[in-house]
Amino acid sequence: MTEKDIQQLLSKLPQLKQEIQKVIVGQEEVLDEVLITLLAGGHGLLEGVPGLAKTLLVRTLSSAMELDFRRIQFTPDLMPTDILGTEVLEEDHVTGKRFFKFNEGPIFSNIVLADEINRTPPKTQAALLEAMQEHEVTYAGKTYPLPQPFFLLATQNPIEQAGTYPLPEAQLDRFLLYIKIKYPTEQEELNILANTTGTKKEQVQPAITGQEVLVLRQLVREVSISEELLTYVNQLVRATRPDTTSVDFVKTYCRWGAGPRAGQALILTSKARALLHARFAVTAEDVQTMAFSVLRHRVLVSFNAEAERITPDRVVKELLKSIRLQKEVLV
Structure with missing residues:
Protein backbone atom coordinates (compact mmCIF):
# COMPACT_ATOMS: atom_id res chain seq x y z
CA MET A 1 0.00 0.00 0.00
CA ILE A 208 -16.03 0.89 6.41
CA THR A 209 -16.00 -2.57 4.85
CA GLY A 210 -14.89 -5.92 6.21
CA GLN A 211 -11.92 -6.06 3.85
CA GLU A 212 -10.78 -2.64 5.08
CA VAL A 213 -10.99 -3.88 8.66
CA LEU A 214 -8.70 -6.80 7.78
CA VAL A 215 -6.19 -4.39 6.20
CA LEU A 216 -6.30 -2.16 9.28
CA ARG A 217 -5.66 -5.17 11.51
CA GLN A 218 -2.52 -5.89 9.53
CA LEU A 219 -1.48 -2.24 9.82
CA VAL A 220 -1.87 -2.44 13.60
CA ARG A 221 0.78 -5.16 13.74
CA GLU A 222 3.13 -2.98 11.69
CA VAL A 223 3.00 -0.11 14.21
CA SER A 224 6.40 0.12 15.89
CA ILE A 225 7.10 -0.23 19.60
CA SER A 226 10.47 0.45 21.23
CA GLU A 227 12.51 -2.13 23.15
CA GLU A 228 12.07 0.02 26.26
CA LEU A 229 8.28 -0.15 26.00
CA LEU A 230 8.36 -3.89 25.34
CA THR A 231 10.40 -4.31 28.51
CA TYR A 232 7.99 -2.01 30.36
CA VAL A 233 4.96 -4.09 29.29
CA ASN A 234 6.73 -7.29 30.32
CA GLN A 235 7.58 -5.84 33.74
CA LEU A 236 4.01 -4.62 34.28
CA VAL A 237 2.49 -8.01 33.50
CA ARG A 238 5.02 -9.98 35.54
CA ALA A 239 4.52 -7.61 38.48
CA THR A 240 0.86 -8.71 38.74
CA ARG A 241 1.95 -12.17 39.96
CA PRO A 242 2.10 -12.28 43.76
CA ASP A 243 4.65 -15.12 43.93
CA THR A 244 7.29 -13.28 41.86
CA THR A 245 6.48 -9.58 42.14
CA SER A 246 8.50 -7.01 44.04
CA VAL A 247 5.44 -4.79 44.53
CA ASP A 248 4.22 -5.16 48.14
CA PHE A 249 0.68 -4.03 47.25
CA VAL A 250 0.33 -6.96 44.85
CA LYS A 251 1.75 -9.44 47.37
CA THR A 252 -0.77 -8.24 49.95
CA TYR A 253 -3.93 -8.03 47.88
CA CYS A 254 -3.61 -10.36 44.86
CA ARG A 255 -4.26 -14.10 44.67
CA TRP A 256 -3.41 -14.55 41.00
CA GLY A 257 -1.74 -12.52 38.29
CA ALA A 258 -1.92 -12.15 34.53
CA GLY A 259 -0.38 -14.60 32.06
CA PRO A 260 1.60 -13.96 28.86
CA ARG A 261 -1.61 -13.38 26.90
CA ALA A 262 -2.02 -10.15 28.89
CA GLY A 263 1.30 -8.85 27.58
CA GLN A 264 0.30 -9.68 24.02
CA ALA A 265 -3.03 -7.92 24.55
CA LEU A 266 -1.40 -4.84 26.05
CA ILE A 267 1.02 -4.47 23.13
CA LEU A 268 -1.62 -5.05 20.45
CA THR A 269 -4.16 -2.67 21.99
CA SER A 270 -1.47 -0.02 22.49
CA LYS A 271 -0.59 -0.35 18.80
CA ALA A 272 -4.27 -0.13 17.87
CA ARG A 273 -4.70 2.99 20.02
CA ALA A 274 -1.73 4.59 18.30
CA LEU A 275 -3.20 3.80 14.87
CA LEU A 276 -6.62 5.11 15.96
CA HIS A 277 -4.86 8.41 16.66
CA ALA A 278 -3.08 8.25 13.28
CA ARG A 279 0.31 7.43 14.80
CA PHE A 280 2.68 4.64 13.74
CA ALA A 281 4.62 4.32 16.99
CA VAL A 282 3.46 3.34 20.46
CA THR A 283 3.98 5.78 23.34
CA ALA A 284 4.03 5.24 27.08
CA GLU A 285 0.63 6.94 27.27
CA ASP A 286 -0.83 4.25 25.01
CA VAL A 287 0.44 1.48 27.28
CA GLN A 288 -0.62 3.16 30.51
CA THR A 289 -4.08 4.00 29.17
CA MET A 290 -4.78 0.47 27.95
CA ALA A 291 -3.36 -1.24 31.05
CA PHE A 292 -6.62 -0.96 33.00
CA SER A 293 -8.93 -2.58 30.43
CA VAL A 294 -6.33 -5.24 29.61
CA LEU A 295 -5.49 -6.26 33.18
CA ARG A 296 -8.63 -5.73 35.25
CA HIS A 297 -10.10 -9.12 34.32
CA ARG A 298 -6.78 -10.95 34.47
CA VAL A 299 -5.87 -10.02 38.04
CA LEU A 300 -7.63 -11.93 40.82
CA VAL A 301 -7.69 -10.02 44.11
CA SER A 302 -7.72 -11.72 47.53
CA PHE A 303 -10.62 -11.97 49.94
CA ASN A 304 -8.93 -9.33 52.10
CA ALA A 305 -8.86 -6.97 49.12
CA GLU A 306 -12.57 -7.56 48.48
CA ALA A 307 -13.31 -6.87 52.15
CA GLU A 308 -11.40 -3.60 51.90
CA ARG A 309 -13.04 -2.80 48.52
CA ILE A 310 -9.75 -2.86 46.69
CA THR A 311 -10.48 -3.51 43.03
CA PRO A 312 -8.22 -4.80 40.22
CA ASP A 313 -8.21 -1.23 38.86
CA ARG A 314 -6.62 -0.08 42.11
CA VAL A 315 -3.99 -2.81 41.72
CA VAL A 316 -3.19 -1.60 38.19
CA LYS A 317 -2.96 1.98 39.45
CA GLU A 318 -0.45 0.94 42.11
CA LEU A 319 1.54 -1.02 39.53
CA LEU A 320 1.79 2.00 37.24
CA LYS A 321 3.15 3.97 40.20
CA SER A 322 5.66 1.27 41.15
CA ILE A 323 6.99 0.19 37.74
CA ARG A 324 8.99 3.08 36.33
CA LEU A 325 9.80 3.76 32.70
CA GLN A 326 12.91 5.46 31.37
CA LYS A 327 12.27 9.18 30.83
CA GLU A 328 13.41 9.23 27.21
CA VAL A 329 10.39 7.18 26.07
CA LEU A 330 7.84 9.08 28.15
CA VAL A 331 6.52 10.98 25.14
Whole structure:
Protein backbone atom coordinates (compact mmCIF):
# COMPACT_ATOMS: atom_id res chain seq x y z
CA MET A 1 0.00 0.00 0.00
CA THR A 2 1.13 3.52 -0.73
CA GLU A 3 1.21 6.20 1.94
CA LYS A 4 -1.79 7.83 0.27
CA ASP A 5 -3.77 4.59 0.47
CA ILE A 6 -2.91 4.22 4.15
CA GLN A 7 -3.94 7.79 4.97
CA GLN A 8 -7.19 7.34 3.05
CA LEU A 9 -7.92 4.16 4.99
CA LEU A 10 -7.10 5.80 8.33
CA SER A 11 -9.46 8.67 7.50
CA LYS A 12 -12.32 6.17 7.62
CA LEU A 13 -11.87 5.66 11.36
CA PRO A 14 -13.06 9.20 12.31
CA GLN A 15 -15.94 8.72 9.86
CA LEU A 16 -16.85 5.46 11.61
CA LYS A 17 -16.86 7.21 14.97
CA GLN A 18 -19.01 10.03 13.64
CA GLU A 19 -21.61 7.59 12.35
CA ILE A 20 -21.78 5.81 15.71
CA GLN A 21 -22.00 9.13 17.58
CA LYS A 22 -25.15 9.98 15.66
CA VAL A 23 -26.86 7.54 18.02
CA ILE A 24 -24.52 7.12 21.00
CA VAL A 25 -24.22 10.24 23.16
CA GLY A 26 -20.95 10.66 25.06
CA GLN A 27 -19.06 7.49 26.10
CA GLU A 28 -16.03 8.66 24.10
CA GLU A 29 -13.59 6.45 25.99
CA VAL A 30 -15.83 3.39 25.69
CA LEU A 31 -16.24 3.92 21.96
CA ASP A 32 -12.49 4.26 21.50
CA GLU A 33 -11.88 1.00 23.39
CA VAL A 34 -14.47 -0.84 21.31
CA LEU A 35 -12.77 0.35 18.11
CA ILE A 36 -9.36 -0.56 19.53
CA THR A 37 -10.66 -4.07 20.20
CA LEU A 38 -11.92 -4.30 16.63
CA LEU A 39 -8.62 -3.04 15.16
CA ALA A 40 -6.51 -5.35 17.33
CA GLY A 41 -8.50 -8.39 16.19
CA GLY A 42 -9.80 -9.33 19.63
CA HIS A 43 -13.10 -9.46 21.48
CA GLY A 44 -14.57 -7.10 24.05
CA LEU A 45 -16.56 -7.51 27.25
CA LEU A 46 -18.79 -4.52 28.09
CA GLU A 47 -20.04 -4.20 31.66
CA GLY A 48 -22.55 -1.72 33.01
CA VAL A 49 -25.88 -1.54 34.76
CA PRO A 50 -29.00 -1.95 32.58
CA GLY A 51 -29.96 1.04 30.48
CA LEU A 52 -26.50 2.37 29.57
CA ALA A 53 -26.87 1.56 25.83
CA LYS A 54 -24.48 -1.41 25.75
CA THR A 55 -26.61 -3.30 23.24
CA LEU A 56 -27.39 -0.14 21.28
CA LEU A 57 -23.67 0.61 20.94
CA VAL A 58 -22.98 -2.79 19.36
CA ARG A 59 -26.00 -2.55 17.07
CA THR A 60 -24.96 0.92 15.93
CA LEU A 61 -21.39 -0.26 15.32
CA SER A 62 -22.71 -3.03 13.07
CA SER A 63 -24.86 -0.53 11.16
CA ALA A 64 -21.81 1.66 10.55
CA MET A 65 -19.92 -1.24 8.98
CA GLU A 66 -20.69 -3.34 5.92
CA LEU A 67 -20.63 -6.59 7.89
CA ASP A 68 -23.09 -9.31 8.87
CA PHE A 69 -24.45 -8.96 12.39
CA ARG A 70 -26.17 -11.44 14.71
CA ARG A 71 -27.40 -11.04 18.25
CA ILE A 72 -27.54 -13.92 20.74
CA GLN A 73 -29.66 -13.28 23.82
CA PHE A 74 -28.10 -15.28 26.65
CA THR A 75 -30.63 -16.81 29.05
CA PRO A 76 -30.41 -19.54 31.72
CA ASP A 77 -31.91 -22.14 29.35
CA LEU A 78 -29.68 -21.34 26.34
CA MET A 79 -27.85 -24.42 25.02
CA PRO A 80 -24.46 -24.59 23.22
CA THR A 81 -26.18 -25.75 20.02
CA ASP A 82 -28.28 -22.56 20.09
CA ILE A 83 -24.99 -20.70 19.56
CA LEU A 84 -22.89 -23.00 17.41
CA GLY A 85 -25.49 -24.78 15.32
CA THR A 86 -26.48 -28.44 14.99
CA GLU A 87 -26.70 -31.30 12.53
CA VAL A 88 -30.10 -32.19 11.08
CA LEU A 89 -31.10 -35.27 9.11
CA GLU A 90 -32.03 -34.47 5.53
CA GLU A 91 -32.98 -36.51 2.50
CA ASP A 92 -31.73 -36.23 -1.07
CA HIS A 93 -34.93 -36.02 -3.13
CA VAL A 94 -33.18 -37.49 -6.20
CA THR A 95 -31.48 -40.55 -4.67
CA GLY A 96 -33.60 -40.92 -1.55
CA LYS A 97 -30.47 -41.18 0.58
CA ARG A 98 -30.42 -39.57 3.99
CA PHE A 99 -27.50 -37.54 5.33
CA PHE A 100 -26.62 -35.18 8.15
CA LYS A 101 -26.22 -31.52 7.32
CA PHE A 102 -24.71 -28.95 9.66
CA ASN A 103 -26.92 -25.91 10.13
CA GLU A 104 -24.80 -22.96 11.20
CA GLY A 105 -25.76 -21.13 14.38
CA PRO A 106 -25.69 -17.37 14.98
CA ILE A 107 -21.98 -17.47 15.84
CA PHE A 108 -21.34 -17.65 12.08
CA SER A 109 -21.35 -13.91 11.50
CA ASN A 110 -18.83 -11.06 11.27
CA ILE A 111 -20.07 -9.18 14.33
CA VAL A 112 -21.71 -11.18 17.11
CA LEU A 113 -23.40 -9.62 20.13
CA ALA A 114 -23.46 -11.97 23.12
CA ASP A 115 -26.08 -10.03 25.05
CA GLU A 116 -26.05 -10.46 28.85
CA ILE A 117 -23.50 -13.26 28.62
CA ASN A 118 -23.45 -13.76 32.38
CA ARG A 119 -27.11 -14.76 32.50
CA THR A 120 -26.32 -18.21 31.12
CA PRO A 121 -24.47 -21.02 32.98
CA PRO A 122 -20.74 -21.67 32.40
CA LYS A 123 -21.44 -24.73 30.22
CA THR A 124 -23.05 -22.53 27.59
CA GLN A 125 -20.54 -19.71 28.05
CA ALA A 126 -17.78 -22.22 27.27
CA ALA A 127 -19.30 -22.85 23.84
CA LEU A 128 -17.67 -19.58 22.77
CA LEU A 129 -14.11 -20.52 23.73
CA GLU A 130 -12.99 -22.19 20.49
CA ALA A 131 -14.78 -19.61 18.33
CA MET A 132 -13.12 -16.71 20.16
CA GLN A 133 -9.63 -18.21 20.18
CA GLU A 134 -9.42 -20.16 16.93
CA HIS A 135 -12.11 -18.42 14.85
CA GLU A 136 -13.63 -21.80 14.05
CA VAL A 137 -16.26 -24.22 15.37
CA THR A 138 -15.84 -27.98 15.75
CA TYR A 139 -18.99 -30.10 15.68
CA ALA A 140 -19.23 -33.91 15.34
CA GLY A 141 -15.55 -34.13 14.49
CA LYS A 142 -15.68 -31.56 11.69
CA THR A 143 -14.24 -28.05 11.82
CA TYR A 144 -16.05 -25.09 10.29
CA PRO A 145 -14.22 -21.74 9.84
CA LEU A 146 -15.98 -18.55 10.91
CA PRO A 147 -16.37 -15.65 8.46
CA GLN A 148 -13.66 -12.99 8.56
CA PRO A 149 -13.37 -10.53 10.11
CA PHE A 150 -14.89 -12.13 13.21
CA PHE A 151 -15.58 -9.85 16.17
CA LEU A 152 -17.49 -10.76 19.31
CA LEU A 153 -18.75 -8.19 21.79
CA ALA A 154 -20.36 -9.46 24.98
CA THR A 155 -22.36 -7.40 27.44
CA GLN A 156 -22.96 -8.19 31.07
CA ASN A 157 -24.60 -6.65 34.08
CA PRO A 158 -22.61 -6.43 37.32
CA ILE A 159 -22.15 -9.80 39.01
CA GLU A 160 -23.82 -8.57 42.19
CA GLN A 161 -27.18 -8.42 40.44
CA ALA A 162 -29.61 -11.32 40.79
CA GLY A 163 -29.69 -14.09 38.19
CA THR A 164 -26.11 -13.81 36.97
CA TYR A 165 -23.24 -16.32 36.72
CA PRO A 166 -19.60 -15.23 37.06
CA LEU A 167 -17.56 -15.85 33.91
CA PRO A 168 -14.80 -18.47 34.42
CA GLU A 169 -11.24 -17.16 34.33
CA ALA A 170 -10.52 -19.06 31.09
CA GLN A 171 -13.49 -17.35 29.46
CA LEU A 172 -12.51 -13.91 30.76
CA ASP A 173 -8.96 -14.31 29.46
CA ARG A 174 -10.31 -14.74 25.91
CA PHE A 175 -11.57 -11.16 25.99
CA LEU A 176 -8.95 -8.72 24.81
CA LEU A 177 -10.49 -5.83 26.80
CA TYR A 178 -12.86 -5.62 29.75
CA ILE A 179 -14.63 -2.30 29.18
CA LYS A 180 -16.62 -0.70 31.98
CA ILE A 181 -19.42 1.69 31.08
CA LYS A 182 -20.21 4.44 33.58
CA TYR A 183 -23.26 6.63 33.98
CA PRO A 184 -23.39 9.60 31.57
CA THR A 185 -22.69 13.12 32.74
CA GLU A 186 -25.62 15.42 33.50
CA GLN A 187 -25.36 17.17 30.12
CA GLU A 188 -24.96 13.89 28.23
CA GLU A 189 -28.03 12.46 29.96
CA LEU A 190 -29.99 15.59 29.06
CA ASN A 191 -28.95 15.13 25.41
CA ILE A 192 -30.00 11.48 25.54
CA LEU A 193 -33.44 12.44 26.80
CA ALA A 194 -33.83 15.06 24.06
CA ASN A 195 -32.60 12.76 21.28
CA THR A 196 -34.57 9.64 22.15
CA THR A 197 -38.03 10.92 23.07
CA GLY A 198 -38.96 12.71 19.85
CA THR A 199 -39.82 11.67 16.32
CA LYS A 200 -36.44 12.26 14.70
CA LYS A 201 -34.37 9.13 14.07
CA GLU A 202 -30.76 9.32 12.95
CA GLN A 203 -29.77 7.16 9.97
CA VAL A 204 -26.40 5.48 10.37
CA GLN A 205 -24.49 4.93 7.11
CA PRO A 206 -21.79 2.28 6.56
CA ALA A 207 -18.35 3.88 6.77
CA ILE A 208 -16.03 0.89 6.41
CA THR A 209 -16.00 -2.57 4.85
CA GLY A 210 -14.89 -5.92 6.21
CA GLN A 211 -11.92 -6.06 3.85
CA GLU A 212 -10.78 -2.64 5.08
CA VAL A 213 -10.99 -3.88 8.66
CA LEU A 214 -8.70 -6.80 7.78
CA VAL A 215 -6.19 -4.39 6.20
CA LEU A 216 -6.30 -2.16 9.28
CA ARG A 217 -5.66 -5.17 11.51
CA GLN A 218 -2.52 -5.89 9.53
CA LEU A 219 -1.48 -2.24 9.82
CA VAL A 220 -1.87 -2.44 13.60
CA ARG A 221 0.78 -5.16 13.74
CA GLU A 222 3.13 -2.98 11.69
CA VAL A 223 3.00 -0.11 14.21
CA SER A 224 6.40 0.12 15.89
CA ILE A 225 7.10 -0.23 19.60
CA SER A 226 10.47 0.45 21.23
CA GLU A 227 12.51 -2.13 23.15
CA GLU A 228 12.07 0.02 26.26
CA LEU A 229 8.28 -0.15 26.00
CA LEU A 230 8.36 -3.89 25.34
CA THR A 231 10.40 -4.31 28.51
CA TYR A 232 7.99 -2.01 30.36
CA VAL A 233 4.96 -4.09 29.29
CA ASN A 234 6.73 -7.29 30.32
CA GLN A 235 7.58 -5.84 33.74
CA LEU A 236 4.01 -4.62 34.28
CA VAL A 237 2.49 -8.01 33.50
CA ARG A 238 5.02 -9.98 35.54
CA ALA A 239 4.52 -7.61 38.48
CA THR A 240 0.86 -8.71 38.74
CA ARG A 241 1.95 -12.17 39.96
CA PRO A 242 2.10 -12.28 43.76
CA ASP A 243 4.65 -15.12 43.93
CA THR A 244 7.29 -13.28 41.86
CA THR A 245 6.48 -9.58 42.14
CA SER A 246 8.50 -7.01 44.04
CA VAL A 247 5.44 -4.79 44.53
CA ASP A 248 4.22 -5.16 48.14
CA PHE A 249 0.68 -4.03 47.25
CA VAL A 250 0.33 -6.96 44.85
CA LYS A 251 1.75 -9.44 47.37
CA THR A 252 -0.77 -8.24 49.95
CA TYR A 253 -3.93 -8.03 47.88
CA CYS A 254 -3.61 -10.36 44.86
CA ARG A 255 -4.26 -14.10 44.67
CA TRP A 256 -3.41 -14.55 41.00
CA GLY A 257 -1.74 -12.52 38.29
CA ALA A 258 -1.92 -12.15 34.53
CA GLY A 259 -0.38 -14.60 32.06
CA PRO A 260 1.60 -13.96 28.86
CA ARG A 261 -1.61 -13.38 26.90
CA ALA A 262 -2.02 -10.15 28.89
CA GLY A 263 1.30 -8.85 27.58
CA GLN A 264 0.30 -9.68 24.02
CA ALA A 265 -3.03 -7.92 24.55
CA LEU A 266 -1.40 -4.84 26.05
CA ILE A 267 1.02 -4.47 23.13
CA LEU A 268 -1.62 -5.05 20.45
CA THR A 269 -4.16 -2.67 21.99
CA SER A 270 -1.47 -0.02 22.49
CA LYS A 271 -0.59 -0.35 18.80
CA ALA A 272 -4.27 -0.13 17.87
CA ARG A 273 -4.70 2.99 20.02
CA ALA A 274 -1.73 4.59 18.30
CA LEU A 275 -3.20 3.80 14.87
CA LEU A 276 -6.62 5.11 15.96
CA HIS A 277 -4.86 8.41 16.66
CA ALA A 278 -3.08 8.25 13.28
CA ARG A 279 0.31 7.43 14.80
CA PHE A 280 2.68 4.64 13.74
CA ALA A 281 4.62 4.32 16.99
CA VAL A 282 3.46 3.34 20.46
CA THR A 283 3.98 5.78 23.34
CA ALA A 284 4.03 5.24 27.08
CA GLU A 285 0.63 6.94 27.27
CA ASP A 286 -0.83 4.25 25.01
CA VAL A 287 0.44 1.48 27.28
CA GLN A 288 -0.62 3.16 30.51
CA THR A 289 -4.08 4.00 29.17
CA MET A 290 -4.78 0.47 27.95
CA ALA A 291 -3.36 -1.24 31.05
CA PHE A 292 -6.62 -0.96 33.00
CA SER A 293 -8.93 -2.58 30.43
CA VAL A 294 -6.33 -5.24 29.61
CA LEU A 295 -5.49 -6.26 33.18
CA ARG A 296 -8.63 -5.73 35.25
CA HIS A 297 -10.10 -9.12 34.32
CA ARG A 298 -6.78 -10.95 34.47
CA VAL A 299 -5.87 -10.02 38.04
CA LEU A 300 -7.63 -11.93 40.82
CA VAL A 301 -7.69 -10.02 44.11
CA SER A 302 -7.72 -11.72 47.53
CA PHE A 303 -10.62 -11.97 49.94
CA ASN A 304 -8.93 -9.33 52.10
CA ALA A 305 -8.86 -6.97 49.12
CA GLU A 306 -12.57 -7.56 48.48
CA ALA A 307 -13.31 -6.87 52.15
CA GLU A 308 -11.40 -3.60 51.90
CA ARG A 309 -13.04 -2.80 48.52
CA ILE A 310 -9.75 -2.86 46.69
CA THR A 311 -10.48 -3.51 43.03
CA PRO A 312 -8.22 -4.80 40.22
CA ASP A 313 -8.21 -1.23 38.86
CA ARG A 314 -6.62 -0.08 42.11
CA VAL A 315 -3.99 -2.81 41.72
CA VAL A 316 -3.19 -1.60 38.19
CA LYS A 317 -2.96 1.98 39.45
CA GLU A 318 -0.45 0.94 42.11
CA LEU A 319 1.54 -1.02 39.53
CA LEU A 320 1.79 2.00 37.24
CA LYS A 321 3.15 3.97 40.20
CA SER A 322 5.66 1.27 41.15
CA ILE A 323 6.99 0.19 37.74
CA ARG A 324 8.99 3.08 36.33
CA LEU A 325 9.80 3.76 32.70
CA GLN A 326 12.91 5.46 31.37
CA LYS A 327 12.27 9.18 30.83
CA GLU A 328 13.41 9.23 27.21
CA VAL A 329 10.39 7.18 26.07
CA LEU A 330 7.84 9.08 28.15
CA VAL A 331 6.52 10.98 25.14
